[in-house]
Amino acid sequence: QKEVEQDPGPLSVPEGAIVSLNCTYSNSAFQYFMWYRQYSRKGPELLMYTYSSGNKEDGRFTAQVDKSSKYISLFIRDSQPSDSATYLCAIPSGGGFKTIFGAGTRLFVKA
């Protein structure tokens, strides 16, 4: 079983839709959870991070962690064509010395 599982999509939505992106993880000891956004042929950039369970909001983006089910989510409200990218969940592992990434979900927002 992979440490972090993520559906690669692709996911296609109309502009203005609410997008839900999800990952599951296997190790209940994980405490920090991050979301990265990667535009085509560019390096991933940090979008948000959360600690333990709960929600964190930043503009149109909300990150949610449910440690009881080992499930993390990223919601995008009022999605825009500029949100079209690959979204990767990431979790520090190995005592924090390495960060494990999900496969990434390719998102297309149609105008």
Added chain:
Amino acid sequence: DSGVTQTPKHLITATGQRVTLRCSPRSGDLSVYWYQQSLDQGLQFLIHYYNGEERAKGNILERFSAQQFPDLHSELNLSSLELGDSALYFCASSPNKQGTAGNTIYFGEGSWLTVV
């Protein structure tokens, strides 16, 4: 711009050859990470160096090696290249002094390697 600089941006080489990818971390960052991204494998962690010392190893092949120099730049050496080594290789750096759980890493733009 993340502040992480990688060279070269693109590289085409033949099977059996050896290449070196170079990375300059963000100013002040002591940690450097290398990742490989291919279409079928996603973003795979290769290796992590902190202040010149290897801290963690991932799925790095024996044909691959890395080092971090006293000025903190890092190099990833890929030898006996095979077609399957074609991928985007990312370097990343972090500001944290140790491998703390809340580590945020910042990626460079990557080096595209094509093996023909």
